[in-house]
Amino acid sequence: MDLFHDNPLLAGVRQMLGSFALRSMRPIAARHDREESMPWALMKEASPFLSQTAALDGRKKLTGLEDDPDPKKPRTAARIAVVGSEELGYGCAGIALALAGSGLAASPVARMGTDEQRAEFKKLMSGLDDQGRVKVAAMALSEPATGSDISGLKTIAIPDGDHYVIRGSKQWITNGLSAAVYVVWAQADPAAGRAGVRGFIVARGTPGLVPGRKETKLGIRASETAQVHFEDCRVHKDMMLGQATSAEGAATGLSDTKKMLDSTRPAVGSQAVGIARAAYEFLLDRVRGGSLHGTPMASHQHIMFELAEMQMEITASRMLAHRAAWLADHHQDNVAEASMAKAHGARTAQLVTTRAMVLLGEEALEPDHPVEKWYRDAKIYDIFEGTGQIQRRILARLLTGQNPT
Amino acid sequence: MDFTLDAEQDLIVQTVRKFADRDLRSWTADADRAGTPPERLIATATDLGFFDEVSRDDPASYAHLTRALRGFELGRGCAGLAALLETNVEPALAVATWGQAAAKDALFTSLSTGGLAAFAHDSRGLLTVVPAAGDLHVSGKLGPVPALAIARHVLVAAGGVLMLVPTSKLTLTPITPSGWRAACWATAQLDGVVVPADHVVSSDPAAIATLLAWARVSLAARAAGVATAAMEYAQAYAAERVQFGQPIGTFESLIRLHDDAVTGAIAARLCALHAAWALDARRAEALDLASRARVLAGDVVARATIDAVQIYGGYGFVNDYPVEKLMRDARAFEALHGDERLGRVLTERRLQEAV
Structure with missing residues (x-):
C-alpha cells in the first residue's frame, strides 16, 4: 500500500465527503454556529451514508464495501477515517462533530460489548426520537474535576443485586442533552483503581439519568455539549461493558478506553487539518485575482510567503495523520505517530486560522465571517481528545519511560 | 531615564485599575452575552472624566502617555467596554487639532451634551471620495466600526482625507461581531453623502x-x-x-x-x-x-x-x-x-x- 497516494477507495471517500462538505455543510454552517443548534435535518439526510452507529455497522454504508474478514490483512478503516475527517472538518467542524459524535459512544460498544449489548445499543439508536430527529449517542467520560486526567473518575457504580447504582456528574459531553443512549464510565471497584473503571450502556429516560445544562462554547457550536448527571441511576449488570473477549483480547476497563481514544487521534488531527485547509483556501481565493494598491496580491511576498507557510504546515500535518493511520491499518504500533498527528494538526489549525484573520484585516470582523468561525472552531482541537500537553507527555514518556512534570 | 509614574499618572492608574477590577470585570460577561454595554457604563465613566478630556482649545496638551497607561488598565477590565470609553479621543483630538470652526462647533457641542463620536479608517478602500463644488461626495461601505451604532459623529479617514460626518447622514446597520460584542459596532452604507468643505478636517x-x-x-x-x-x-x-x-x-x-x-x-x-x-x-x-x-x-x-x-x-x-x-x-x-x-x-x- 502506497502511503503517499490515495487508493481508489480513499479517493472516492475524499471526493464524496468533499462534495458533501461544500454542498451540504458550508451553506448551513454560519446559521448553526450563530444559533448554537444541532443540524438535525442534515443529520437525517446524511444518515444513509454517515451512520451514527458507524462503528457497529462497519464501513459498508460509507463505501459500499464490506471489511475484509481476514484480520491479518491491512485494513483501511483508519485511513478512511483520516481522509473523511479532513473533508468533514473542511466543511464545518461543528457539524462534523454532530454527524460523528455518536461514534465516540458506539466505539467502546463495538470493541468491548457482547453481541447482546451491541444489539441493545443498535436497538436504542434505531428509528427517530419523539421529535422526529435521528437518534444520537453520548460518551460520558469526562468529569468536572477530571479533564486530562481521566484516571481520577469520581463517578461510582455500586453493585446492588442484578444492578449497578451509578452516581456522579459528567462534563463536556458531546450530545449530552439529546442522546438516546449514553455510555457512561464509572468506578465499579475503587480498590482496583484504574482497572475498576467500567462502561455502562444507559438508555435515555432511565430514572436518575438527568441531562444537564447545554454549554455555550467558543466554537464547534453546531455540536451539542452538555453536563450529564447520574443521580442513583440503576443500570442492569448486563449493560456493563467489558464482559466480552474481542479478537484483540479481553477488553474491559479504562486502559481499553484510553486505547480507543488513541485510535481516534489521527482522525481528530485530520479534522483540524480540514479547518486549516478551509481558511487557507479562503485566503488563497481572495489573493487570486485580488489587487493591493494597484498591484496583484499574488506579487507580494508578505502575503504569498504566508500562504506558502500555511501550505507547508497543512501538508506536514496531513502526512503525520496519514502515517499514523497507515500504521494502524497495518497493525503496527502508532501511539507516537497518533499523538504527533493530533498535536500538529491542532497547532496548524490555530496557526493558519489566526494568520488568515490577520491578513484579512477588518473583513474578518464581519459577523458570520467563515474564517473567524474557523478560528474559534480550531481551538478545541488542542484541548479535547487529549490536550496538546497530553500529547507531548505521551511522546516524552515514550522517549525515556518517565512522565516529566 | 526614569520609569516612575508622576503623582497624576499614578492617581489615574490607580483609579482606572480600581474601576476596571471592580466595575468592568463585573460587567464584562453580561455585556458580552447581551451584546450591549451596561446602562451604568456611560454615567460612571462620565463621572470619572473619560469623555471630556480633550481640550478644544489646547489639543496639543493631550497626554498620550497617560492615555496609554489608562488604556492598559481598561484592557485588563474589558476590551469591548474599553473601546467605548476610548472612542471620543481620536475624533475630538483630530477635530480640535486640524478642524475648522464649523466642525469643532458641531463635534464639541455634541460631546458636551453626552454625545459620542467614532473613528473609522477605511483600511480596505471600500469608500470613494469625490470632490464636487467644494464639498466631498462619499459613497461605499464603512466599517465594521466600534461605537458607530451609538455615535452622533464619525471621523472618517478615507481617500487621503479626514472628514467629520454626522451619523444621521448614514444608513447604519448595527452589528454584533464575535469580539468586543458590547462595543456597539455598526457598518454604514454611504450613498453620495455630502461632506461640506468645513467638515473636511484635513487632507494632509x-x-x-x-x-x-x-x-x-x-x-x-x-x-x-x-x-x-x-x-x-x-x-x-x-x-x-x-x-x-x-x-x-x-x-x-x-x-x-x-x-x-x-x-x-x-x-x-x-x-x-x-x-x-x-x-x-x-x-x-x-x-x-x-x-x-x-x-x-x-x-x-x-x-x-x-x-x-x-x-x-x-x-x-x-x-x-x-x-x-x-x-x-x-x-x-x-x-x-x-x-x-x-x-x-x-x-x-x-x-x-x-x-
Whole structure:
C-alpha cells in the first residue's frame, strides 16, 4: 500500500465527503454556529451514508464495501477515517462533530460489548426520537474535576443485586442533552483503581439519568455539549461493558478506553487539518485575482510567503495523520505517530486560522465571517481528545519511560 | 531615564485599575452575552472624566502617555467596554487639532451634551471620495466600526482625507461581531453623502498618519491589558486546578506558557508607553514606534489569549469562564485598520524603491 497516494477507495471517500462538505455543510454552517443548534435535518439526510452507529455497522454504508474478514490483512478503516475527517472538518467542524459524535459512544460498544449489548445499543439508536430527529449517542467520560486526567473518575457504580447504582456528574459531553443512549464510565471497584473503571450502556429516560445544562462554547457550536448527571441511576449488570473477549483480547476497563481514544487521534488531527485547509483556501481565493494598491496580491511576498507557510504546515500535518493511520491499518504500533498527528494538526489549525484573520484585516470582523468561525472552531482541537500537553507527555514518556512534570 | 509614574499618572492608574477590577470585570460577561454595554457604563465613566478630556482649545496638551497607561488598565477590565470609553479621543483630538470652526462647533457641542463620536479608517478602500463644488461626495461601505451604532459623529479617514460626518447622514446597520460584542459596532452604507468643505478636517497625509498613530498606541496599550488579564485569570485557575495529583500551574510546560505570555505582555505595554511618550514629545520616530507597538501587541494578545484558553482546558472553551471571551476579543486589535505588518512592509518597500 502506497502511503503517499490515495487508493481508489480513499479517493472516492475524499471526493464524496468533499462534495458533501461544500454542498451540504458550508451553506448551513454560519446559521448553526450563530444559533448554537444541532443540524438535525442534515443529520437525517446524511444518515444513509454517515451512520451514527458507524462503528457497529462497519464501513459498508460509507463505501459500499464490506471489511475484509481476514484480520491479518491491512485494513483501511483508519485511513478512511483520516481522509473523511479532513473533508468533514473542511466543511464545518461543528457539524462534523454532530454527524460523528455518536461514534465516540458506539466505539467502546463495538470493541468491548457482547453481541447482546451491541444489539441493545443498535436497538436504542434505531428509528427517530419523539421529535422526529435521528437518534444520537453520548460518551460520558469526562468529569468536572477530571479533564486530562481521566484516571481520577469520581463517578461510582455500586453493585446492588442484578444492578449497578451509578452516581456522579459528567462534563463536556458531546450530545449530552439529546442522546438516546449514553455510555457512561464509572468506578465499579475503587480498590482496583484504574482497572475498576467500567462502561455502562444507559438508555435515555432511565430514572436518575438527568441531562444537564447545554454549554455555550467558543466554537464547534453546531455540536451539542452538555453536563450529564447520574443521580442513583440503576443500570442492569448486563449493560456493563467489558464482559466480552474481542479478537484483540479481553477488553474491559479504562486502559481499553484510553486505547480507543488513541485510535481516534489521527482522525481528530485530520479534522483540524480540514479547518486549516478551509481558511487557507479562503485566503488563497481572495489573493487570486485580488489587487493591493494597484498591484496583484499574488506579487507580494508578505502575503504569498504566508500562504506558502500555511501550505507547508497543512501538508506536514496531513502526512503525520496519514502515517499514523497507515500504521494502524497495518497493525503496527502508532501511539507516537497518533499523538504527533493530533498535536500538529491542532497547532496548524490555530496557526493558519489566526494568520488568515490577520491578513484579512477588518473583513474578518464581519459577523458570520467563515474564517473567524474557523478560528474559534480550531481551538478545541488542542484541548479535547487529549490536550496538546497530553500529547507531548505521551511522546516524552515514550522517549525515556518517565512522565516529566 | 526614569520609569516612575508622576503623582497624576499614578492617581489615574490607580483609579482606572480600581474601576476596571471592580466595575468592568463585573460587567464584562453580561455585556458580552447581551451584546450591549451596561446602562451604568456611560454615567460612571462620565463621572470619572473619560469623555471630556480633550481640550478644544489646547489639543496639543493631550497626554498620550497617560492615555496609554489608562488604556492598559481598561484592557485588563474589558476590551469591548474599553473601546467605548476610548472612542471620543481620536475624533475630538483630530477635530480640535486640524478642524475648522464649523466642525469643532458641531463635534464639541455634541460631546458636551453626552454625545459620542467614532473613528473609522477605511483600511480596505471600500469608500470613494469625490470632490464636487467644494464639498466631498462619499459613497461605499464603512466599517465594521466600534461605537458607530451609538455615535452622533464619525471621523472618517478615507481617500487621503479626514472628514467629520454626522451619523444621521448614514444608513447604519448595527452589528454584533464575535469580539468586543458590547462595543456597539455598526457598518454604514454611504450613498453620495455630502461632506461640506468645513467638515473636511484635513487632507494632509501627515495628519492622517499622526491620527493613526494615536489609534495604534491606544490599541496596543489595551491589547497589552487584555493579554495581562488573560494571564491573571490563567494563573489563578492553574493554581487551583489539580490534575495528575498536582496543581496544573506547577507543570513546567504551563509555567512556561504563562511566563512567556507575561513577558510578552510586559514588553507590549512598555512599547506602547514608549510610543505614547514619543508622541507627547513630538519625536520624529513616534509614528514608527506606534506602528511597531501595535505589531507586537497584536502578536502578544493573540498568543496570550489562545494560551489562556489552553491553560483552562475544557473550561476555557465554555462561556462560563472569562478566557474564551478574551480569545474572541483579541482579534479586533489586529484587524482594525488592517494588517499592520503589511502596511509596514509596503511603506518600507516604497521607501527603498524611491532611493
